[in-house]
Amino acid sequence: MSMQFTDVCFITNDVLRLRAFYEAVFGVKAEGDEIHSFVHVEGLGIAIYNKDKATNENPEKDYHSTGNDCFYIGFNCDNADIEYQRIHSLGICSPSKPTLWPWGAKSFSFRDPDGNNIVIRSWPKEG
Numbered sequence: 001m002s003m004q005f006t007d008v009c010f011i012t013n014d015v016l017r018l019r020a021f022y023e024a025v026f027g028v029k030a031e032g033d034e035i036h037s038f039v040h041v042e043g044l045g046i047a048i049y050n051k052d053k054a055t056n057e058n059p060e061k062d063y064h065s066t067g068n069d070c071f072y073i074g075f076n077c078d079n080a081d082i083e084y085q086r087i088h089s090l091g092i093c094s095p096s097k098p099t100l101w102p103w104g105a106k107s108f109s110f111r112d113p114d115g116n117n118i119v120i121r122s123w124p125k126e127g
Contacts, residue, residue, distance in 0.1 A: 006044075006045055007044060007045030007046060008046055008073060012049070012051055013051050014113070015032070015035065015036065015048050015049070015050050018037075018113055018114060019037040019039065019048050021093075021112050022112070025092070026039065026041050028040060028041065030048075032048070035053055036049050036050065036053075041075075051063050066115045067111065067114060068116070068117075072117040072118065072119045073117070073119070074118075074119045074120075074121060075118070075120050075121070076122065077120055078122060079122050080107055080108060080122040081098050083120050084098045093111060094110060095108045095120075096109050096110065104123060104124050105121045105123055106121065107120060107121035107122075
């Protein structure tokens with residue numbers, strides 16, 4: 001059996017707001033509507049699903065909490081400083097300043113409008 005990781009899904013009260021946020025962060029255009037949208041990013045998809053619809057279809061699930069500080073979605077980039085400047089200039093969130101970590105990664109983080117944690121990192125170039 002072969003499996004491939006395809007996406008993460010955010011359950012939200014405002015699909016269009018969250019979709020617009022991720023469209024701006026990744027410079028892409030999403031598919032879908034106010035019930036379900038999908039953002040294609042290289043190597044990953046971000047599904048965004050309406051909380052009321054999810055609750056009605058899966059009443060045994062608890063979709064009431066938002067954001068989780070123990071959970072980050074990470075993305076690698078070529079240069080964390082350049083990505084920090086770009087995302088900061090969008091004015092859609094308040095990213096932390098890039099930090100160089102002892103293991104060699106340089107990263108910054110921010111929250112989407114629902115409080116989910118996103119980390120953007122770059123690694124030293126081999127050379």
